[in-house]
Amino acid sequence: xxxxxxxxxxxxxxxxxxxxxxxxxxxxxxxxxxxxxxxxxxxxxxxxxxxxxxxxxxxxxxxxxxxxxxxxxxxxxxxxxxxxxxxxxxxxxxxxxxxxxxxxxxxxxxxxxxxxxxxxxxxxxxxxxxxxxxxxxxxxxxxxxxxxxxxxxxxxxxxxxxxxxxxxxxxxxxxxxxxxxxxxxxxxxxxxxxxxxxxxxxxxxxxxxxxxxxxxxxxxxxxxxxxxxxxxxxxxxxxxxxxxxxxxxxxxxxxxxxxxxxxxxxxxxxxxxxxxxxxxxxxxxxxxxxxxxxxxxxxxxxxxxxxxxxxxxxxxxxxxxxxxxxxxxxxxxxxxxxxxxxxxxxxxxxxxxxxxxxxxxxxxxxxxxxxxxxxxxxxxxxxxxxxxxxxxxxxxxxxxxxxxxxxxxxxxxxxxxxxxxxxxxxxxxxxxxxxxxxxxxxxxxxxxxxxxxxxxxxxxxxxxxxxxxxxxxxxxxxxxxxxxxxxxxxxxxxxxxxxxxxxxxxxxxxxxxxxxxxxxxxxxxxxxxxxxxxxxxxxxxxxxxxxxxxxxxxxxxxxxxxxxxxxxxxxxxxxxxxxxxxxxxxxxxxxxxxxxxxxxxxxxxxxxxxxxxxxxxxxxxxxxxxxxxxxxxxxxxxxxxxxxxxxxxxxxxxxxxxxxxxxxxxxxxxxxxxxxxxxxxxxxxxxxxxxxxxxxxxxxxxxxx
Numbered sequence: 001x002x003x004x005x006x007x008x009x010x011x012x013x014x015x016x017x018x019x020x021x022x023x024x025x026x027x028x029x030x031x032x033x034x035x036x037x038x039x040x041x042x043x044x045x046x047x048x049x050x051x052x053x054x055x056x057x058x059x060x061x062x063x064x065x066x067x068x069x070x071x072x073x074x075x076x077x078x079x080x081x082x083x084x085x086x087x088x089x090x091x092x093x094x095x096x097x098x099x100x101x102x103x104x105x106x107x108x109x110x111x112x113x114x115x116x117x118x119x120x121x122x123x124x125x126x127x128x129x130x131x132x133x134x135x136x137x138x139x140x141x142x143x144x145x146x147x148x149x150x151x152x153x154x155x156x157x158x159x160x161x162x163x164x165x166x167x168x169x170x171x172x173x174x175x176x177x178x179x180x181x182x183x184x185x186x187x188x189x190x191x192x193x194x195x196x197x198x199x200x201x202x203x204x205x206x207x208x209x210x211x212x213x214x215x216x217x218x219x220x221x222x223x224x225x226x227x228x229x230x231x232x233x234x235x236x237x238x239x240x241x242x243x244x245x246x247x248x249x250x251x252x253x254x255x256x257x258x259x260x261x262x263x264x265x266x267x268x269x270x271x272x273x274x275x276x277x278x279x280x281x282x283x284x285x286x287x288x289x290x291x292x293x294x295x296x297x298x299x300x301x302x303x304x305x306x307x308x309x310x311x312x313x314x315x316x317x318x319x320x321x322x323x324x325x326x327x328x329x330x331x332x333x334x335x336x337x338x339x340x341x342x343x344x345x346x347x348x349x350x351x352x353x354x355x356x357x358x359x360x361x362x363x364x365x366x367x368x369x370x371x372x373x374x375x376x377x378x379x380x381x382x383x384x385x386x387x388x389x390x391x392x393x394x395x396x397x398x399x400x401x402x403x404x405x406x407x408x409x410x411x412x413x414x415x416x417x418x419x420x421x422x423x424x425x426x427x428x429x430x431x432x433x434x435x436x437x438x439x440x441x442x443x444x445x446x447x448x449x450x451x452x453x454x455x456x457x458x459x460x461x462x463x464x465x466x467x468x469x470x471x472x473x474x475x476x477x478x479x480x481x482x483x484x485x486x487x488x489x490x491x492x493x494x495x496x497x498x499x500x501x502x503x504x505x506x507x508x509x510x511x512x513x514x515x516x517x518x519x520x521x522x523x524x525x526x527x528x529x530x531x532x533x534x535x536x537x538x539x540x541x542x543x544x545x546x547x548x549x550x551x552x553x554x555x556x557x558x559x560x561x562x563x564x565x566x567x568x569x570x571x572x573x574x575x576x577x578x579x580x581x582x583x584x585x586x587x588x589x590x591x592x593x594x595x596x597x598x599x600x601x602x603x604x605x606x607x608x609x610x611x612x613x614x615x616x617x618x619x620x621x622x623x624x625x626x627x628x629x630x631x632x633x634x635x636x637x638x639x640x641x642x643x644x645x646x647x648x649x650x651x652x653x654x655x656x657x658x659x660x661x662x663x664x665x666x667x668x669x670x671x672x673x674x675x676x677x678x679x680x681x682x683x684x685x686x687x688x689x690x691x692x693x694x695x696x697x698x699x700x701x702x703x704x705x
Contacts, residue, residue, distance in 0.1 A: 014305040018298055018312060025316045026291045029372075032323050033283060036330065036375050046262045050251040062243065064263065070236040077235050080227035081180065084220055088175035091216045092168045094139065098212065099164035101131045102152050106160075125149050141215035148208050155205065162200040167209060170194050171216050178221045188217045283375075290368050297364055310473050311357040315365065317469070318356075322349045322369055326376045339388070341377040342428060342450040346393040347400035347420045347458035351413065354401055355462070355477050356469055366397035388431050392424070396454065399423040410463055410479055417459030424451035476584035481529045484587070491581060492532060498539045501547030505641060506532050508696065512637035513630070516688045520681040522629040530590035531634055533583070537574025537591060541566055547642075560607035560614075564600055568621050571595050589627065594634050596625040596671040625674045632677045633685055636663055640689050650697040656690045 012020070109124040128149050135142055144152075152160070173194075174187050191213045195201055201209055251261050294315070298308055329344050349369045354362035370393040378386035403419040404412060428451045432439060439447075466477055476484075483489075487496070496503045510531035518524040535545075542548045544555065544566045555563045575592035597620045604619040626632040639662045644650055647658070663686055666672065672682070 012309075014298075014308055017309050018295060021312055021316060022291050022295055025320070026287050028320065029287055029290075029323070030283060032320075032327065033287075033372065033375050034280070036378065046257060046259060048257050050253055050255050050257055053249060053251070053253045062241075066239070066241045070239045073235045073239055074232045077228075077231055079223040080231055081178070081221040082224040082227070083178045084222060087218060087220045088172055091171050091175055091218065094135070094142075095167045095171055095212065095216055096164060098132075098135070098142075099160055099167075101128060102149075103157060103160060105131065106153055106157065121150055121153065124153050128153065139215060142212075144211070148211065151205065151208060155202075159202060159205075163205060163209060166195070166198050166200045167212060167216075170198075170213060174217055175220050179217075179219050180221050181219045184217060184219055188214050191217055286371065290371060293364060293367070297361060310475070311361060314356050314469060314473055314475070315353060315361055318349050318352045319365060319368060321465075323372060323376070326373060330376050339431075339447070339450075341373070341386075341389050342392060342424070342447060343453055343457075344373075344377070344393075345457035345461055346373075346396035346424075346454055347417075348461050350397040350400050351404065351416070351458060351462040352465060352469065354404055355466065355479070356473070356475050359401060362401055363398075366394060366401070369397065370394040392427055392431075395423055395427055396420055396458075400458065410482075413459050413462055413479075417455045420458060421452045421455035424454055427451070470584070474585045476526065476586050478525055480584065481525045484583075485529045485532060491536060491578070491583075494539055495533075495536055499535075499542040499545070499548045501549075502535050502538045502542070502545060505547050505645075506535055508641045508645075509534070509634065509637045511696075512641055512689050512692050513634045515692050516633045516637065516685040517630055519684050519688045520629065520633075520677075522633065526586060527630040527634055530587050530630065531637070533574070533578060533587050534590050534594045534634060534638065535570065535574065536577055537570035537572065539577075540570065540573045545570070560603040560610065561618075564603045564607075564619055567600060567603070571621055586628075586630075590631050590634060593624055593626050593631045594638055595621040596635060596666075597621055597623040597669075598635075598666075598671065599669065625671055626677075628675055629677050629681070632672050632675045635671065636666065636685055637689060639666070640693065644693050644697060647697075650693075652690070652694050655693050655697065659686055659690050659693070 105124050105127045109120060109127055125146050128144075132142070132144065155163075170191050174191050179187055192210050195209045195213060196206055251257055255261075294312075298312055301308055303311075326344065329341060332340050346369075349365045350362045353365040370390045373393045374386050374390035377389045399420050400416050403416045425448060428447045432444065432447060463479070466479055469475060470477060470480055486492070492503075495506065510528040513527035513531045514524040517527040538545045538548070543552075544563075546553070558566075571592055571594065575588050578588045578591055599616065600619040600621075604614060604616060607614040607619070626635055636659075640659050643658055643662060644655055647654060663682060667682065677685075
């Protein structure tokens with residue numbers, strides 16, 4: 001089912017494949033997560049019965065309530081009054097000026113020595129009204145009738161002076177203290193009382209004085225508009241905004257949605273006519289970021305393009321497998337009051353990606369899975385992400401990668417799960433303590449079991465899913481290689497029973513190739529296991545290869561061309577046999593490529609003796625040349641082991657010279673032109689193979705009979 005798709009992708013250029021796979025994955029991821037980030041809304045109307053309990057999905061400010069509270073506080077603030085001492089002085093000046101006018105008119109118009117005629121009195125009153133005109137404009141309460149003015153103008157000057165003094169004194173006494181507008185009437189009564197009891201005021205002038213003192217008594221404390229405004233502003237600013245908190249119940253099931261509740265539903269955006277595009281844009285930004293990281297990773301790698309394509313497909317296959325599992329967990333999460341997400345195998349993705357691809361891509365998978373978990377596994381009232389879940393996935397994944405190391409064997413995976421379980425338990429303890437809530441014993445036990453189960457599930461699913469991914473993508477993991485290295489494997493038994501010499505030779509080559517690959521950073525385990533099977537083609541005609549012969553050499557009876565065909569065929573025969581048994585492609589490639597296009601010198605020169613026209617290219621293996629470092633190293637180890645074994649008295653110098661000669665011939669013959677083996681690495685391989693061969697073929701002491 002998947003193989004046609006894999007073959008199609010193989011035929012595309014890598015950059016096209018990357019754009020296609022990453023782009024389609026981004027779209028798919030959007031639809032997977034969209035339901036978890038879109039805001040839940042309700043189709044409701046005022047005075048409807050609430051169909052369910054509705055909580056706020058976010059913390060928002062209730063601006064209406066905030067303004068109402070600020071207006072209430074502002075109304076409760078008293079105005080700021082300011083006492084003005086000049087008011088008393090000004091009112092005294094008015095009283096003094098009034099009597100000065102009377103005395104002045106009296107002197108200028110009326111003569112005290114003669115009897116005051118009615119005409120003169122009227123003239124004096126007219127003169128007084130002229131002088132009081134300006135005062136009446138500024139102080140309209142100062143209305144003095146003609147009888148009052150006549151009484152004042154006809155009064156004795158001494159009495160007028162005493163009246164002036166008494167009036168200014170009472171005004172000064174009363175206005176020397178703060179008086180608010182509401183207290184003016186009380187002060188006026190007090191001033192009237194003082195006038196009535198004053199001995200300096202004639203009885204006939206008491207009412208006149210009362211008429212004069214009333215408008216002179218005014219508030220001495222006035223509202224300071226600027227300070228009052230500042231006080232109101234400070235009072236309003238002191239009120240914190242009223243907020244509807246995330247998770248706060250707005251309306252309970254069965255409750256009537258009144259005007260206030262409906263307004264709160266509008267404020268929190270929970271009505272169907274208030275759908276926002278912000279969550280969609282936010283999700284797009286996150287997906288673009290994550291997809292960009294994946295693209296940058298693959299564009300910066302210098303590996304074989306087909307390997308990169310395979311890694312890209314493996315990465316997204318594992319990623320979406322985990323996403324689907326999260327979606328199912330998210331459904332279960334809503335049915336429980338505990339964090340069911342702590343049961344999720346958080347370390348599964350990084351373990352699989354690390355074993356099947358590389359550590360750098362595994363780290364990226366931790367980041368992407370953690371980000372997705374915070375959205376998919378949130379409880380529904382998280383403001384952005386369920387951060388406790390994000391941290392859980394992040395720490396679990398990082399722990400798995402650090403402990404797993406470079407090995408992908410079952411025992412190592414199980415050991416890794418033990419470390420992940422400890423990390424999970426520590427994090428869950430942190431979570432329970434930081435929430436500062438009271439948990440029952442059953443809840444604590446659940447969280448502990450969830451933390452351990454998550455780690456065990458991660459390891460179990462990793463081991464269980466590895467064969468599935470290996471078969472689809474043709475990947476050979478360390479675990480699979482360990483299985484293939486078992487001597488009880490049917491193909492290895494076939495080599496052992498049918499070609500025991502070849503089997504021994506293969507084991508020796510495996511030791512050499514493993515040590516050399518480890519020294520240059522290549523896959524030593526792959527080289528070792530590949531070496532076990534590299535000569536399995538010799539089982540087709542075992543006796544035609546010298547390590548399996550017992551004194552009789554069949555090639556003595558064959559022509560050089562027939563011998564050539566048999567020798568060359570063992571590479572293709574071995575590859576075909578391994579492919580027929582569904583062995584990993586890497587092992588098949590080792591069997592097919594370990595001789596490259598090497599030259600069969602012995603049979604060529606033998607043919608040359610019989611036919612001068614013999615062509616050199618006819619005596620070469622069909623290839624292809626080694627395509628990987630591991631196959632190149634096996635090629636060197638294969639030739640060196642066979643050559644040193646044929647030496648009669650191997651010494652370190654002889655071994656070193658022979659190894660260097662073999663390597664030089666292969667380099668000059670261009671056998672390593674199609675792999676990434678550098679000259680520096682070739683020198684390291686030479687050194688390691690020489691050291692290993694010296695250890696194998698060291699001289700032994702002769703024991704006495």
